[in-house]
Amino acid sequence: MAVRRQRNIYNPNDVEPFKLSRSKIEDFVKCPRCFYIDRRLGIGQPSSYPLNLNTAVDTLLKKEFDWYRERGEAHPIMQEHGVHAVPFQHDDLDEWRENFKGIQHHHKPTNFVLTGAVDDIWVDPDGNLIVVDYKATSKTTGVGIDADWQHSYKRQMEFYQWLLRRSGFLVSPRGYFVYANGRTDRRAFDNKLEFDLTLHGYDGDDSWVEGTLLDIRKCLHGALPAPTEHCEYCQYREETPPHH
Numbered sequence: 001m002a003v004r005r006q007r008n009i010y011n012p013n014d015v016e017p018f019k020l021s022r023s024k025i026e027d028f029v030k031c032p033r034c035f036y037i038d039r040r041l042g043i044g045q046p047s048s049y050p051l052n053l054n055t056a057v058d059t060l061l062k063k064e065f066d067w068y069r070e071r072g073e074a075h076p077i078m079q080e081h082g083v084h085a086v087p088f089q090h091d092d093l094d095e096w097r098e099n100f101k102g103i104q105h106h107h108k109p110t111n112f113v114l115t116g117a118v119d120d121i122w123v124d125p126d127g128n129l130i131v132v133d134y135k136a137t138s139k140t141t142g143v144g145i146d147a148d149w150q151h152s153y154k155r156q157m158e159f160y161q162w163l164l165r166r167s168g169f170l171v172s173p174r175g176y177f178v179y180a181n182g183r184t185d186r187r188a189f190d191n192k193l194e195f196d197l198t199l200h201g202y203d204g205d206d207s208w209v210e211g212t213l214l215d216i217r218k219c220l221h222g223a224l225p226a227p228t229e230h231c232e233y234c235q236y237r238e239e240t241p242p243h244h
Contacts, residue, residue: 009042010220017106022116022159025212026152031228032219040220045233057136057180057195058119062097065120077178078122081199085122085130093121105166110217118160120178128172131160131204136195138182145177145200153177154202162206173203 010018020039027045028035038044068075069087078085090096096103102117120132133156137143145153157175164171180195219225227234 008039010039012221015111017111017113019113019115020216021100022102022114022156025114025159025216026155028216028219029155029212030152031231031234032215032225033228034231034233035216036219036225040224053193054136058134061134061178061180062120077197077199081201083122083130083176083199085124088121088123088129090121096121103160103163103167105163107166107213110213112213112217114159114163114213116156116160116163121164122176124172126170128170129164130172131157131164131175132178133157133160133175134178134180136180136182138184140184143179143181143198143200145202154204155208157202158204158206159209161204162209165206173205175202175204176200177202 008019024035024039027038034045065075065087069089072086072089074083074086095101096118097120099117100115102115104113104115106113118131119134122130122132124130133153135153157177161171161173161175177200179198179200181198183194183196186194227238
C-alpha cells in the first residue's frame with residue numbers, strides 16, 4: 001500500500017534546505033505527478049521488495065575492490081580492459097557509499113541538498129575520478145547497457161559525476177558499470193551461484209542535471225501536474241473507480 005510520510009515533505013514557505021536524493025530526482029524524471037504526490041503530499045508509491053541477492057553482490061564486490069584499494073593496485077578486470085586507474089582512496093569514501101548520506105551538495109539556486117550514494121570510485125594517473133556502479137543480473141544472452149530501461153542507470157552515473165564535480169573534484173566523463181552475471185549453465189546449484197564479471201564503459205553527460213533541478217523546484221511550487229503518459233501509477237489512479 002502507499003505510505004503517507006510525515007517527514008521530508010516539501011514546504012514552499014520553508015527557508016531550510018530540502019534534502020533530495022538521487023532516486024527522488026529519478027522519480028521526477030519518470031513522472032512529475034507521482035513525484036509531487038510523494039514530496040508535496042506525503043503519499044509515496046508502494047515499496048518494492050528488497051533485492052537481497054543484489055545487495056550481497058554489491059557488498060562482496062566492495063570488499064574485493066577494497067582489497068586492491070588498500071594496496072594501491074588495479075583490480076584484474078581493470079587490467080584486462082586496459083583501464084589505467086586504481087581504486088580511489090579517500091577518508092570520506094565509506095560515507096559516500098552509505099545510503100541516506102552519500103556525497104552531498106547544497107545547490108543554492110534551488111536550496112536543495114542533493115545526495116547520492118556511490119558504489120565505487122577509481123582514479124586515473126592524472127587525478128581524474130572515475131564513477132563506478134555495480135550491477136547484478138542473470139542473463140543467457142549476454143550483458144549490455146544499451147536497453148531503454150537502462151537510461152536510468154546512465155542518469156544515475158551522470159548525477160554522481162555531477163555531485164563529485166560540485167564537490168571540487170576532477171571527474172572523468174568515462175564511468176564504468178561492473179556487471180556480475182549469474183550463470184545458469186552449471187550442472188546443479190551445489191549451494192553456490194557463479195558469476196561472470198564484465199566491465200562496460202560509458203561516457204556521461206551531466207548537462208541535464210542543472211535544468212532538471214530548476215524544473216523540480218518549479219514543480220514543487222506549483223499545482224499538481226497532469227498524469228504522465230505511460231506511467232503505470234498514473235494509469236492505475238485514472239482507472240480506479242471513485243470510492244462511494
